Amino acid sequence: MGPNGSGKSTLAQVLAGRETYEVTRGEVLYEGKNLLEMAPEERACEGVFMAFQYPVEIPGVSSAQFLKAALNAIRRARGLEELDAMEFLALVKQKFKVLGVDEKLLHRSVNEGFSGGEKKRNEIFQMALLEPRLCILDETDSGLDIDALKIVASGVNGLRSPGRAILVITHYQRLLNYIIPDYVHVLVDGRIVRSGGKELALELEEKGYALIEGGAGAAAPGRR
Amino acid sequence: MSTSTNAIEALVNREYKWGFVTEIEQDVAPPGLNEDTIRLISSKKNEPEWLLEWRLKAYRHWLTIKEPTWHNVHYPPIDYQGISYYAAPKKKELQSLDEVDPELLRTYEKLGIPLEEQKMLTGVAVDAVFDSVSVATTFKEKLAELGIIFCSFSEAAQEHQELVRKYLGSVVPYTDNFFATLNSAVFTDGSFCYIPKGVRCPMELSTYFRINAASTGQFERTLIVAEPGSHVSYLEGCTAPMRDENQLHAAVVELIAHDDARIKYSTIQNWYPGDKDGKGGIYNFVTKRGKCLGRNSHISWTQVETGSAITWKYPSCMLIGDNSVGEFYSVALTNNYQQADTGTKMIHVGKNTRSTIVSKGISAGHGQNTYRGGVKILKNATGARNYTQCDSLLIGDKCGAHTFPYIEVKNSTARMEHEASTSKIGDDQIFYCNQRGITKEDAVNLIVNGFCKEVFRELPMEFAVEAQKLLSVSLEGSVG
Numbered sequence: 001m002g003p004n005g006s007g008k009s010t011l012a013q014v015l016a017g018r019e020t021y022e023v024t025r026g027e028v029l030y031e032g033k034n035l036l037e038m039a040p041e042e043r044a045c046e047g048v049f050m051a052f053q054y055p056v057e058i059p060g061v062s063s064a065q066f067l068k069a070a071l072n073a074i075r076r077a078r079g080l081e082e083l084d085a086m087e088f089l090a091l092v093k094q095k096f097k098v099l100g101v102d103e104k105l106l107h108r109s110v111n112e113g114f115s116g117g118e119k120k121r122n123e124i125f126q127m128a129l130l131e132p133r134l135c136i137l138d139e140t141d142s143g144l145d146i147d148a149l150k151i152v153a154s155g156v157n158g159l160r161s162p163g164r165a166i167l168v169i170t171h172y173q174r175l176l177n178y179i180i181p182d183y184v185h186v187l188v189d190g191r192i193v194r195s196g197g198k199e200l201a202l203e204l205e206e207k208g209y210a211l212i213e214g215g216a217g218a219a220a221p222g223r224r
Numbered sequence: 225m226s227t228s229t230n231a232i233e234a235l236v237n238r239e240y241k242w243g244f245v246t247e248i249e250q251d252v253a254p255p256g257l258n259e260d261t262i263r264l265i266s267s268k269k270n271e272p273e274w275l276l277e278w279r280l281k282a283y284r285h286w287l288t289i290k291e292p293t294w295h296n297v298h299y300p301p302i303d304y305q306g307i308s309y310y311a312a313p314k315k316k317e318l319q320s321l322d323e324v325d326p327e328l329l330r331t332y333e334k335l336g337i338p339l340e341e342q343k344m345l346t347g348v349a350v351d352a353v354f355d356s357v358s359v360a361t362t363f364k365e366k367l368a369e370l371g372i373i374f375c376s377f378s379e380a381a382q383e384h385q386e387l388v389r390k391y392l393g394s395v396v397p398y399t400d401n402f403f404a405t406l407n408s409a410v411f412t413d414g415s416f417c418y419i420p421k422g423v424r425c426p427m428e429l430s431t432y433f434r435i436n437a438a439s440t441g442q443f444e445r446t447l448i449v450a451e452p453g454s455h456v457s458y459l460e461g462c463t464a465p466m467r468d469e470n471q472l473h474a475a476v477v478e479l480i481a482h483d484d485a486r487i488k489y490s491t492i493q494n495w496y497p498g499d500k501d502g503k504g505g506i507y508n509f510v511t512k513r514g515k516c517l518g519r520n521s522h523i524s525w526t527q528v529e530t531g532s533a534i535t536w537k538y539p540s541c542m543l544i545g546d547n548s549v550g551e552f553y554s555v556a557l558t559n560n561y562q563q564a565d566t567g568t569k570m571i572h573v574g575k576n577t578r579s580t581i582v583s584k585g586i587s588a589g590h591g592q593n594t595y596r597g598g599v600k601i602l603k604n605a606t607g608a609r610n611y612t613q614c615d616s617l618l619i620g621d622k623c624g625a626h627t628f629p630y631i632e633v634k635n636s637t638a639r640m641e642h643e644a645s646t647s648k649i650g651d652d653q654i655f656y657c658n659q660r661g662i663t664k665e666d667a668v669n670l671i672v673n674g675f676c677k678e679v680f681r682e683l684p685m686e687f688a689v690e691a692q693k694l695l696s697v698s699l700e701g702s703v704g
């Protein structure tokens with residue numbers, strides 16, 4: 001969690017490998033490997049998944065083609081056989097059911113003309129399909145009404161497992177009523193200024209970031 | 225990312241895989257163009273006297289006209305006297321495929337076009353034109369049983385004189401334009417195809433054109449006649465070796481569809497496009513036109529143009545018969561320094577004539593892509609309709625897309641629709657794909673194929689797959 005402009009999306013994009021960000025220092029270790037040395041698609045194949053704050057529209061490319069290309073790329077990287085059209089369809093339909101996604105989605109162009117809620121739900125659906133080991137959800141809750149929020153949250157909860165880390169980026173405590181976090185970290189000005197359990201989110205809700213920032217000096221003395 | 229940059233560099237430097245040269249003894253005419261050149265071509269082909277006269281008329285007319293300059297393509301002056309107008313593999317009078325030089329058969333095999341009939345794709349008859357002559361036509365006998373004539377143009381000029389004489393120049397007259405006129409004078413071979421009344425051709429007919437010899441031009445002519453109620457689907461493919469010099473290809477295609485006849489003409493054009501700095505490549509100046517002569521006749525052009533340094537072609541339809549239909553589906557791709565000025569003309573003459581134009585231009589690298597379309601509704605074409613969709617896709621920021629749609633309506637009942645769009649493959653789209661495990665190249669292919677799907681859908685099955693692959697090879701190195 002953290003106030004606007006504190007660097008949450010930047011962190012997510014850097015982890016996913018967006019090339020417009022230059023990492024000047026440090027390393028990112030993921031399952032013993034330095035993520036920063038990998039191309040974005042290699043990271044994805046290694047199990048890193050980012051649900052976009054603003055999912056991108058790709059006109060003309062059907063979701064079916066897109067998902068099949070993604071799934072098979074990742075399966076190849078994992079040494080699994082690629083799925084043919086029939087097997088793919090069967091798998092997708094099963095995941096659709098779990099997440100309550102309309103099958104018509106397959107024939108629509110990727111994210112094109114989707115409502116805000118549909119886009120976010122589509123991100124979670126892709127996450128369920130690709131079975132990543134590190135999931136980064138960038139403000140997946142923003143712009144969702146309460147029903148959509150519940151659906152997204154139950155999708156995320158369904159994917160929780162000991163072999164999978166989920167990093168949820170959010171402004172609001174609201175989402176955390178549905179996705180109960182194991183840890184809460186507060187990011188201010190590019191640094192984690194406080195860490196705690198789920199109570200920390202409640203405290204933030206009550207007192208606001210200003211207070212935390214005020215106390216940040218003590219928590220993170222190295223801050224520039 | 226250093227890894228992906230290296231991968232892209234490797235791809236950029238990958239060669240045009242059809243660029244090899246066949247070592248074969250050639251019979252090549254010395255460079256230069258005069259009446260003797262034309263007499264030589266005509267005598268090599270044992271042509272009837274009237275055809276020689278027709279060629280000479282064309283040549284004399286050609287001397288009086290100038291090369292056009294209205295197009296949006298730029299190239300240094302072509303030296304028409306520096307070109308050799310006839311090249312043929314030595315060895316003639318072939319009775320069967322067994323007599324074809326094995327080197328030639330290997331060439332076509334390397335190109336993925338096996339000419340031995342048993343190995344052929346089922347349902348595709350092939351005529352193969354190597355430089356100036358047809359080397360093999362497959363499935364001839366089987367087609368002959370139905371009365372279908374499918375043979376080289378040279379053979380037709382001898383064996384089916386009445387038909388050739390009746391239709392040659394009836395759609396594209398020898399006075400039509402500079403390049404068509406030149407072709408009329410010096411054309412060397414091509415395919416001829418005649419579908420008798422009521423016959424539905426049971427297989428795809430296809431011609432595979434190959435330029436091999438250096439410093440030669442290729443000038444082929446294709447003539448397809450569909451009698452009332454007949455159907456035919458025809459496909460042409462083309463490749464050429466990589467050479468530093470530019471080579472001229474000026475073809476003419478004429479289609480005639482009588483009452484209720486249907487001709488579907490598909491092209492996969494993959495002439496050598498030149499290297500990544502724009503050196504070499506084929507100058508492709510082609511005139512293609514179909515006449516929907518009969519009522520309810522239907523002519524459909526589908527083209528996938530990925531090759532050539534310059535593409536200049538406007539497959540068109542003259543919709544003369546009432547209720548006739550003309551269609552044009554096109555994907556034109558320009559990468560590196562390629563230039564394309566392509567589109568169509570739909571001339572509505574008859575009543576209730578309909579035309580559809582779907583043009584997809586893709587520009588990458590320094591490529592320049594121009595759509596040029598003309599839709600004319602003449603005075604008597606009551607109830608005519610046209611739908612035009614013209615989309616451009618840009619990859620990178622050094623390329624260009626241009627559109628010149630001309631519309632001329634002389635009948636107030638006409639209905640015209642025109643849609644156009646320009647889009648760019650965005651870094652955010654590529655990244656989104658990357659984040660889902662899809663590589664840059666695959667992401668571009670996915671987006672480009674999505675962009676082209678309305679056109680690919682029109683291609684015969686086997687060739688749609690071929691076209692997709694070709695597009696992805698042609699785009700290699702365009703992102704990074």
Ligand SMILES: Nc1ncnc2c1ncn2[C@@H]1O[C@H](COP(=O)(O)OP(=O)(O)O)[C@@H](O)[C@H]1O
Pocket residue numbers: 002003004005006007008009010011190
């Ligand atoms: N570590 C950093 N170094 C330099 N600039 C940063 C860093 N983190 C964030 N920024 C800049 O701050 C701005 C806001 O960051 P962003 O990640 O979008 O914030 P948030 O998602 O928390 O609202 C961005 O324009 C980004 O370029």
Ligand SMILES: [Mg+2]
Pocket residue numbers: 008009010053139
């Ligand atoms: Mg953000």
